Amino acid sequence: MMLLPLRRHMLKKKSKEAFIAFKEALKFKRNSWQLWENYSHVACDVGNFSQALEAVQMVLNMTSNKRIDAELLERIMLHLEDRASIKHLKSPAAADNNNCNNQACPSDSTVKFVNESSFEEPTQGRSREAEHLMEFLGKILQQIVKVESRADVWGLYARWHKFKGDLTMCCEALLKQVRSYQGSDLWKDRDRFKQYAHASLELCNLYMEISSSTGSRRQLFTAEMHLKNILKQAGEFSDMEEFRDIQACFNEVQMKLQSDSVPA
DSSP states (O other), X not given: OOHHHHHHHHHHHHHHHHHHHHHHHHHHOTTOHHHHHHHHHHHHHXXXXXXXXXXXXXXXXXXXXXXXXXXXXXXXXXXXXXXXXXXXXXXHHHHHHHHHHHSOOOOHHHHHHHIIIIIXXXXXXXXXXXXXXXXXXXXXXXXXXXXXXXXXXXHHHHHHHHHHTOHHHHHHHHHHHHHHHOSTTGGGOHHHHHHHXXXXXXXXXXXXXXXXXXXXXXXXXXXXXXXXXXHHHOGGGTXXXXXXXXXXXXXXXXXXXXXXXXXX
């Protein structure tokens, strides 16, 4: 049982040593994109995401945006999304609400003192850091999509826009991701269809979310048409879970269209 934590400790120590070694090597060989790429990975391994993004940007600039490490960008995106979720769960307001549900609440002045002394400073620092990282990640993704149309990067860019609260731009990025998967091979390749179906579900769920918030039926009609076309052409994949998910989403969209709760 002790082997796993020990192995993790050794791997972390090894990553820190590699991080220091690559950092020293870059002082003497700053024009090697391969070195910067390796550095970006060890920086990410040790949790130095700012340095990892700087290294990613160096690689992009040196290779004219040809060397794109979408997996590393995915790791950083997941880290930021997780941090946002943890921050929400551990926010002072959420903690106060939970405590008040279980016991008598202290006076407002006491709560204010505890919040200010225990939470405000470190939380603000972490928030500023996370905001900086998210902005930096957005600039890198924008730099890539200007010259390269890749489905995986469009998917990350969509998540970035959603994180920022811009559903319209998120929708545009998802639409471009869906289009990136389209082609003659789509209806013959199960793996490609799986990716296409996942992106389509994300897009159509977003259409429903926008429709719900704006009261417009236009997005629902767009989602219905898109899903109907998939079901019509994807007969070969009817045994796949993704096909069934598309069917379920199509049924949900139709129910919303038939509901009187959505105004014309």
